[in-house]
Amino acid sequence: MSKISVLVVDDASFIRDLVKKCLRNYFPGIRTEDAINGKKAQAMLAKEAFDLVLCDWEMPEMSGLELLTWCREQDSLKTMPFIMVTSRGDKENVVQAIQAGVSGYVSKPFTNEQLLTKVKQALNKIGKLDALMNSAPTKMNSAFGNDSLSALTGGKAAVVGSAPAAPAANPFAKPAAAAPAPAAAPQRGLLNSPPVKAPAASAAPASGRGQGQLRLPGGTQQCVIKALSIKEALLVVKRTDNLPQILDSAVLDLEQGDNAEIARLNGYLHAVVAHEPKPDSEWLQLTFRFVDQDAQKLDYISRLIARGTAQKHFVPGA
DSSP states (O other): OOOOEEEEEOSOHHHHHHHHHHHHHHOTTOEEEEESSHHHHHHHHHHSOOSEEEEOSSOSSSOHHHHHHHHHHSGGGTTSOEEEEESOOSHHHHHHHHHHTOSEEEESSOOHHHHHHHHHHHHHHTTOHHHHHHHSOSSOOGGGGGOHHHHHHTTTTOOTTOGGGTTTTSTTTHHHHTSOOOOOOOOOOOTTSOOOOOOOTTTSOTTOOOEEEEEETTEEEEEEEEEEOSSEEEEEEEOOSSOOOTTOEEEEEEEETTTTEEEEEEEEEEEEEESSSSTTOSEEEEEEEEOOOOHHHHHHHHHHHHHHHHHHHOOTTO
């Protein structure tokens, strides 16, 4: 029996590796290939057959929506499951994808559990799930589906209910992980929490570059942008019971332009430390690494940096 084959399409290598690692750990019998954008994926789909496509939306050369539209125009690809994996989770984007013929929708940042649920639903519809499930491990660690670190390490160190313990050995996360926070149940739903006020002047220096919203697998938090470069952003967030984890995939939402449109920057947490030199620091400092290769997003980051530099050198009344 031939293996089930999946094509992962994303311009960010980190996301492609994350998705492939998740699928291979849960489905040992699966075959995964990847493409850096819609154009590359189109060429691969024209040459060989795939059982499922997991695709980003915003990519250079050809977007995920354009690839989906092309697939539905091909007789051989009209019924192939096509799941959009994207930070575009707005209602109008979802409706647009549905009208184009999408099979499923996964919003970034996602947990492995959310991704696997959509994959299983898609494969079940074409009658290929049973073959994969028969080759899957008999016992799965439920914590494996809850953080990106487990996806990259094969779930070796996952511990249910002890998320802060995973990165404790990492020097980047030690100050935050060592805090004597009460052993309360992790809060999975921060989306409905009231907005977090920006830190005081002592916590957020005047040289900060504004505010944004950070979407993590465990919920959404308001953040202060302390510093910004073409590769990463230094963010300050209020500490909660559910500590951010190193290597968690995330999306940084920033307003852009006069129309207040949202720029969604995909990335992951490279470092998590206490913002103040004490174990009970109320604020955390996160290093957020960008993974997007989309030219428009890179241009937007460049303009943000240039705007901040101009403001720094302009002194009113001077």
